[in-house]
Amino acid sequence: MSLYPALKSAKKPRIGLYSVGLRAYWDQFPGLRERLIEYGQFIEKRMSAWGEVYNFGLVDTEGEGRRAGEWLNERQVDLVFCHAATYSTSSTVLPVHQINKAPVIFLNLQPTERINYEQSTTGEWLAHCGACPVPEFANAFNRASIPFRVVNGLLGLDYTPAISMTNETTNERKEAQRAWKEIEEWVRAAAVPRTLQHGRFGFLGNTYSGMLDMYSDFTMVQAQTGLHLEVLEMCDLDRMLNSVTPKEAKVKLEEVHYMFQISGDSPSDPIAKRPTKEQLDWSCKVAVAQEKLVKEYDLDALTYYYHGAPGGEYEKLQGGFIVGHSLLTAKGIPCAGEGDLKTNIAMKICDILGTGGSFSEIVVVDYVDETILLGHDGPFHVAISDGKPILRGMGLYHGKQGTGVSVEAKVRTGPITTLNLTQTGDGKMKLIISEGQSKNGPIMRIGNTQTPVKFNQHPDEYMSKWFNEAPTHHCALSIGHNASLFQKVGELMDMVHVTL
Known part of the structure; x- marks a missing residue:
């Protein structure tokens, strides 16, 4: 999509x-x-x-x-x-x-x-x-x-x-x-199986250290989906960065202003500020390099994570990732952070089917509205946004290194379906599917994507069922009620699938 x-x-x-x-x-x-x-x-x-x-x-x-x-x-x-x-x-x-x-x-x-x-x-x-x-x-x-x-x-x-x-x-x-x-x-x-069998997924950097649910054997992934994993290095992206011209960066800045709303300072969070000119310019230059990387390696999707040495060039480079990866996702190249390859595949499944697929995890539960906020610190699927996403300058990326620009947005209201791709103890992939409704509830102004979602059960009951299926902690958030569609994908790919 x-x-x-x-x-x-x-x-x-x-x-x-x-x-x-x-x-x-x-x-x-x-x-x-x-x-x-x-x-x-x-x-x-x-x-x-x-x-x-x-x-x-x-x-x-x-x-x-x-x-x-x-x-x-x-x-x-x-x-x-x-x-x-x-x-x-x-x-x-x-x-x-x-x-x-x-x-x-x-x-x-x-x-x-x-x-x-x-x-x-x-x-x-x-x-x-x-x-x-x-x-x-x-x-x-x-x-x-x-x-x-x-x-x-x-x-x-x-x-x-x-x-x-x-x-x-x-x-x-x-x-x-x-x-x-x-x-x-x-x-x-x-x-889905035809596209994945011909697909090239980039894996840039590594998986966030200690997130054991996200580690996968690349051979296992290819064996069960047919997709090829192209392992990329930060120096590949740095090589692209060195080829970016001022004109290309200027065109990308115009694209960013068209796609996003530039925020002021957050009224609540001291680390979320109006993006500086330097932050925006850097994010745009990195975004041009990211698109060049995708074209150079003929990628269909990209999984990434890199923190870099404190104060090093690669730490600065990864600090500009979120805007460009959000733009790529809007252009049919889903990008998943923290090195979560399985969720990247789930996002690509949603993309192939024209249903979106934004990178998400549980943010917080609202027991008054009985909703669960799903989101992340980026990237975001701009094509399914409720209005223009907001760009905020981040004084730090929580749990990570560096500073930069992040996306604050939520998925448009209406029916949604989450698609989680996990791995069982015997190494088999498994789809976990949930239908719900995206609500127009409040979100925090901290530079993260957040969508209030109401499922058919009370949040506690829903979470118990979800956790019992041993999911990967991220999921792809798609628009529409797509459970029967995702179930057919599971059937055709000979993949275990569960609908909550």
């Missing part, structure tokens, strides 16, 4: 599609085959809004099933939808997925809300009996140890074909809208 044109776009998912039937029907019931092909083309057109769709067409024998499996392999699809257009034997369908190993979803989408009982013929009925073979498919796939999912509902045509004996205009029925919401989520979710 980018406020600006993305520096690197997410990969479009490659979606396989085919419809099934029984070859014996075509000579017996003229027009049925063409009718079912038309339904498949309708599905292809709708799915194409979210991914690249490869429609094999009609599979009506076991030989065609094998050919379809090979055809789908050649197109390297991420996900396959089997449209149960009418009755078909399971021996027709099973070979497709014994050859092609992409996850499979059966579409049981009936064209009509109600069949014309008085006038229907056998051929008319066969155009609406897609549910009939699905139990057979389910049994065969279960015995073959091939996982599957099913979407049930109405096809959702906005017209009725001339051949039909009943109403097929069902696009406004709840059963069609629910089914297509689920299909859309599956297609969008398929973009």
